[in-house]
Amino acid sequence: MPRVSQAVAAETRRKIINVSFEIAMNEGFEKLTFGTIAKKAGITRSGINAHFKHKADLIDVLIPMFVEIIDKPLIYTSPDAFFTSWVYAIHHDQDFVKAISHSGAIISPQRGVKGLFEKIAGDPAEVERCIYMSIGYAVVNLAENE
Incomplete structure (x- = not known):
C-alpha cells in the first residue's frame, strides 16, 4: 500500500482535530470516542490511530483550543473587570458557555x-472572592439555561 503524502496526512490530522473539537464543544468529552470521530470525519479508526494513539x-x-475560547472574552486586569467580563460572557458568548460547560472533563x-x-x-483575597463569585454565578445561571 503506498504511503500517504505529508500534505494528505496533515489534512487528515486537521480533520480529526476539527471534528473532535466540534464533538467536544457540542456534545461533551464523554461523546468523544474514536468511533464517533471516525464516523463524523469519514475516516477509519485506524486512520485516527495513525495520528493519535490514545484519546x-x-x-x-x-x-489549548478550549483555553483560548475561555480566555478570549475575559479581562484579567482586576477582580471587578474579570467578574464583569465573566458575567457578560455567560450571557452573550455561546462558545464560552459551551467551553466552560464541557472543559471540566x-x-x-x-x-x-x-x-x-x-x-x-x-x-x-479580592481575587479569591471574585473567582468563587464567578464560579457561583456560572453554576446558578448555567443551570437555569439547561
Missing part, C-alpha cells in the same frame, strides 16, 4: 482555579 493524546491538542477544577489566580491582577 489522551488528542485531548492534549484540544486543551479535561481541565480539573483545581487547575482551572489556579490558572485564574495566576491571571487576575489584584489583591489575592
Whole structure:
C-alpha cells in the first residue's frame, strides 16, 4: 500500500482535530470516542490511530483550543473587570458557555482555579472572592439555561 503524502496526512490530522473539537464543544468529552470521530470525519479508526494513539493524546491538542475560547472574552486586569467580563460572557458568548460547560472533563477544577489566580491582577483575597463569585454565578445561571 503506498504511503500517504505529508500534505494528505496533515489534512487528515486537521480533520480529526476539527471534528473532535466540534464533538467536544457540542456534545461533551464523554461523546468523544474514536468511533464517533471516525464516523463524523469519514475516516477509519485506524486512520485516527495513525495520528493519535490514545484519546489522551488528542485531548492534549484540544486543551489549548478550549483555553483560548475561555480566555478570549475575559479581562484579567482586576477582580471587578474579570467578574464583569465573566458575567457578560455567560450571557452573550455561546462558545464560552459551551467551553466552560464541557472543559471540566479535561481541565480539573483545581487547575482551572489556579490558572485564574495566576491571571487576575489584584489583591489575592479580592481575587479569591471574585473567582468563587464567578464560579457561583456560572453554576446558578448555567443551570437555569439547561
